[in-house]
Amino acid sequence: MNAPKRLTADSSALVVIDIQHKLLAKVSTAAALVRNAAFVLDVAKLLDVPVFATEQYPKGLGPTAAEIARRLPNPIPTKTAFSCCGADTFLEQLEMARRPNVVLVGMETHVCVAQTALDLLAAGLHVFVPVDAVAARGAIDHDTGLRRLELAGAVPTTAEAVAFEWVRDAAHPQFKAISKLVIERSEHLTGEPK
Numbered sequence: 001m002n003a004p005k006r007l008t009a010d011s012s013a014l015v016v017i018d019i020q021h022k023l024l025a026k027v028s029t030a031a032a033l034v035r036n037a038a039f040v041l042d043v044a045k046l047l048d049v050p051v052f053a054t055e056q057y058p059k060g061l062g063p064t065a066a067e068i069a070r071r072l073p074n075p076i077p078t079k080t081a082f083s084c085c086g087a088d089t090f091l092e093q094l095e096m097a098r099r100p101n102v103v104l105v106g107m108e109t110h111v112c113v114a115q116t117a118l119d120l121l122a123a124g125l126h127v128f129v130p131v132d133a134v135a136a137r138g139a140i141d142h143d144t145g146l147r148r149l150e151l152a153g154a155v156p157t158t159a160e161a162v163a164f165e166w167v168r169d170a171a172h173p174q175f176k177a178i179s180k181l182v183i184e185r186s187e188h189l190t191g192e193p194k
Contacts, residue, residue, distance in 0.1 A: 007128060007157075009047040009166040013099035014040060016053040016072060017084060017106030017113055021062035026137045027107065034067050036133040036159040037105040039185045041071040043163040046174045046181075050097050053077070054084045056112060083115035091123060101126045103162055104154075105133035110145030117154045127154040130162050160185070 024030040044051055053072045055064055057080055079087035102125050104113055113134050117127045129149055136142040150156050167178050
């Protein structure tokens, strides 16, 4: 399957995978993951990109991080399968949105993100993975998961690249709002106001 060269907001859906407290506590890049996933969620909201989310066995792994949860539709479907496609009607709901491009953010890169991506690719959808908005407990698992997904046909990208592809043009009515989000995110990345 040939992946599309560019994302558009009206052909995309965003999937937020298992950004939960007990998992985050074991991820060294947790703060960056939450910041970048929240950024993509904020851009999605401005551009009316539909958002889907899951929680992996919340009884054991805790709820979704508050910074993310407040940006998600409720209730958040729970699952025990590692792929989001194993959560009740997840795939059917995603397919009903008629958005062939799916952007995945969350954790862990080599487990739930990877298995979701592989299932979505098998279902004929195009998968985009912002590498700075997914994470794993170990760097080797994260890096190997990303390489495997790229070989399988997922498109690696970044949170900011997704935002600018979705908005496409500085003349877009939401460009100033998105530009403000980019600046705020940059301040957190460097620690210095721009």
